[in-house]
Amino acid sequence: ETGVTQTPRHLVMGMTNKKSLKCEQHLGHNAMYWYKQSAKKPLELMFVYSLEERVENNSVPSRFSPECPNSSHLFLHLHTLQPEDSALYLCASSQDNTEAFFGQGTRLTVV
Amino acid sequence: GQNIDQPTEMTATEGAIVQINCTYQTSGFNGLFWYQQHAGEAPTFLSYNVLDGLEEKGRFSSFLSRSKGYSYLLLKELQMKDSASYLCAVTPETRAGTALIFGKGTTLSVSS
Numbered sequence: 001e002t003g004v005t006q007t008p009r010h011l012v013m014g015m016t017n018k019k020s021l022k023c024e025q026h027l028g029h030n031a032m033y034w035y036k037q038s039a040k041k042p043l044e045l046m047f048v049y050s051l052e053e054r055v056e057n058n059s060v061p062s063r064f065s066p067e068c069p070n071s072s073h074l075f076l077h078l079h080t081l082q083p084e085d086s087a088l089y090l091c092a093s094s095q096d097n098t099e100a101f102f103g104q105g106t107r108l109t110v111v
Numbered sequence: 112g113q114n115i116d117q118p119t120e121m122t123a124t125e126g127a128i129v130q131i132n133c134t135y136q137t138s139g140f141n142g143l144f145w146y147q148q149h150a151g152e153a154p155t156f157l158s159y160n161v162l163d164g165l166e167e168k169g170r171f172s173s174f175l176s177r178s179k180g181y182s183y184l185l186l187k188e189l190q191m192k193d194s195a196s197y198l199c200a201v202t203p204e205t206r207a208g209t210a211l212i213f214g215k216g217t218t219l220s221v222s223s
Contacts, residue, residue: 004153041215042115042198042213042214042215042216043154043198043200043211043213045210045211045212048209048210090154097141097202097204097209099156099159100144100156100210100211102153102154102155104152104153105153
């Protein structure tokens, strides 16, 4: 039990589909993050929300759209993805800039 | 720019000691983290250094030299379950919501 829960764990979608990834944290943290992890590459920061306000958007294509309705929930809406977007998508939370706690991730495959 | 370097792969045997190095060049520095990630699982927090010196936590220790932009993770009495990827990460700022910058990770293989 990591305190950060992501659903679904696995997702296969076509390039024309629309899907959403969900993340929920039960730790009372004030910051949440989306990271992308591809093989042989470092964890890439996608989005940061601090106190429900997006504070960083790391040059991510518009086919990825985040949403943070409250401090406990974070979504990543996906549409018209490309095969190169296949990766592990990790959600994390932290209190200020202390250690981040990660969810188990969503393994996304775009076909 | 932001850059964090660590070796790609390391191998060791059970019971041995291994040191995983990490060097960083970042726009600012407010702490260095080490995470462990088993295949198919989430990264889990191992250690945090913000001041120079050694932090010890059981079989794992982490060292930091801010002047050299250098850290290492020391794993003692290696066990098979220590086979995993070890991620070095730096937080460059003090403000809330500052995301960690990660290295590519070091894959450690422990053999019997």
